[in-house]
Amino acid sequence: MMLLQWTLTPDLLYQAGTGILLFLLVVAAIFSLVQKDLLMAIVGTSLVSLILSVLFLLLHAPDVALTEAAIGVALTTVIFLIALRKTGRYEE
Amino acid sequence: MNIMTIIGMALTTQGALFLLLGAIGIVRMPDMYTRMQAGTKATTLGAMSFILGIGFMEPAWLLKTILIVVFIALSNPISSHALARAAHRSGIFPLSRENIDLYKRDNQEDKS
Amino acid sequence: MKKLLATFLLGFIGFYLYTAFAGVPFGESKMKVGKDYLETTVPKTGAVNTVTSIVVNYRGFDTLGEVTVLFLAATGLGAILFGMKGKPEDKHREPSSILTTGAKALFPIIVLLGAYIFIHGHLTPGGGFQGGTIIATGVLMLILGIKKFHANHALLSIMESLAGITFVVAGILGLAFGKTFLENILPLGTPGQVFSAGVIPIIYVAVGFKVGAELAGVLDTMMSTTRGEE
Numbered sequence: 001m002m003l004l005q006w007t008l009t010p011d012l013l014y015q016a017g018t019g020i021l022l023f024l025l026v027v028a029a030i031f032s033l034v035q036k037d038l039l040m041a042i043v044g045t046s047l048v049s050l051i052l053s054v055l056f057l058l059l060h061a062p063d064v065a066l067t068e069a070a071i072g073v074a075l076t077t078v079i080f081l082i083a084l085r086k087t088g089r090y091e092e
Numbered sequence: 093m094n095i096m097t098i099i100g101m102a103l104t105t106q107g108a109l110f111l112l113l114g115a116i117g118i119v120r121m122p123d124m125y126t127r128m129q130a131g132t133k134a135t136t137l138g139a140m141s142f143i144l145g146i147g148f149m150e151p152a153w154l155l156k157t158i159l160i161v162v163f164i165a166l167s168n169p170i171s172s173h174a175l176a177r178a179a180h181r182s183g184i185f186p187l188s189r190e191n192i193d194l195y196k197r198d199n200q201e202d203k204s
Numbered sequence: 205m206k207k208l209l210a211t212f213l214l215g216f217i218g219f220y221l222y223t224a225f226a227g228v229p230f231g232e233s234k235m236k237v238g239k240d241y242l243e244t245t246v247p248k249t250g251a252v253n254t255v256t257s258i259v260v261n262y263r264g265f266d267t268l269g270e271v272t273v274l275f276l277a278a279t280g281l282g283a284i285l286f287g288m289k290g291k292p293e294d295k296h297r298e299p300s301s302i303l304t305t306g307a308k309a310l311f312p313i314i315v316l317l318g319a320y321i322f323i324h325g326h327l328t329p330g331g332g333f334q335g336g337t338i339i340a341t342g343v344l345m346l347i348l349g350i351k352k353f354h355a356n357h358a359l360l361s362i363m364e365s366l367a368g369i370t371f372v373v374a375g376i377l378g379l380a381f382g383k384t385f386l387e388n389i390l391p392l393g394t395p396g397q398v399f400s401a402g403v404i405p406i407i408y409v410a411v412g413f414k415v416g417a418e419l420a421g422v423l424d425t426m427m428s429t430t431r432g433e434e
Binding site: 063 | 253255256321329330331333334337338340341344419422423426427429
């Protein structure tokens with residue numbers, strides 16, 4: 001019980017969560033960079049925005065988090081998808 | 093601790109349990125449609141009861157949480173329907189021994 | 205060679221960024237300007253949300269510029285895509301009846317959420333830009349879910365113009381009462397109520413309508429050029 005209290009403080013959990021999210025952010029960004037399939041690249045950028053919005057919420061910036069969630073996750077992805085439909089799906 | 097808090101705790105526990113089941117189902121199921129079944133049905137019930145439980149714990153938020161529950165109950169099945177339909181259209185077929193595909197049989201005439 | 209150079213440059217930039225940001229204390233003591241804003245926002249502007257009071261009140265003129273930039277972007281997109289026609293629609297891709305009904309049923313709830321966000325912009329996180337974007341997403345759902353749906357562009361332009369006029373009139377009223385442009389002329393009220401903070405809610409509602417109408421118009425223009433009406 002003592003060990004549990006020592007290891008699982010809210011501060012430590014907060015920092016660990018932020019660190020994991022930052023790592024996933026970098027992974028998702030690299031994923032969307034190296035993709036040849038542009039649809040997967042768009043999904044990757046959307047994932048970057050989603051993780052970033054959760055990070056903003058954890059760092060006490062709910063205004064920016066809401067903006068990122070509405071514009072980055074939903075609207076930009078949709079506009080990219082419409083543009084993708086007009087052009088080709090694969091990168092040469 | 094009043095009765096509302098106890099109901100809320102029970103509902104949140106149930107919701108967390110169903111969300112966990114959905115997550116396990118996504119990992120364990122064999123093909124796309126069964127995975128989607130786990131990932132949409134279980135998480136719909138899980139999210140709904142979790143949010144409703146939060147509403148019971150904080151009675152000031154009850155109206156808003158009921159509205160969110162209605163939204164989830166409407167939107168989640170519709171989005172999973174659209175997802176399954178799109179998957180069927182793009183040629184992903186269910187993994188079964190008997191090759192039963194009722195959707196294809198029912199939509200045979202307007203596909204021509 | 206190229207990759208080596210790129211790696212070297214990246215390391216260089218990373219090192220200097222690290223040295224620049226390592227000294228900045230994060231989340232501990234506020235800087236002088238930030239501290240001043242945090243302390244004087246509620247008595248001066250009546251808005252509980254400090255971000256909103258900065259965006260609409262202290263930096264209101266910049267927000268007018270931002271809205272103008274968005275308007276210009278929407279107009280430019282309309283000018284580029286004017287008269288373009290896409291390839292004819294694949295017949296199997298039309299929405300099913302479940303999708304159509306669901307889109308119609310869900311649209312009011314999404315509009316309610318957007319309106320809630322921009323009406324409570326001075327109390328809770330969010331504001332005109334976020335609420336307007338959410339409303340535009342609802343319109344996108346209608347476009348995707350209903351066959352041959354078209355947004356009413358005349359109505360959208362009227363809404364957009366009225367919202368822009370409201371913003372500018374709220375600014376000019378400040379001048380007319382002998383103060384500066386966009387300065388508050390209404391009573392502040394009690395902080396925390398919906399009808400408080402003077403002119404901020406009016407401006408944010410106008411911004412919400414304007415952004416929603418513009419983005420809905422952009423999405424409808426793009427969709428109708430790609431899906432190709434006969």
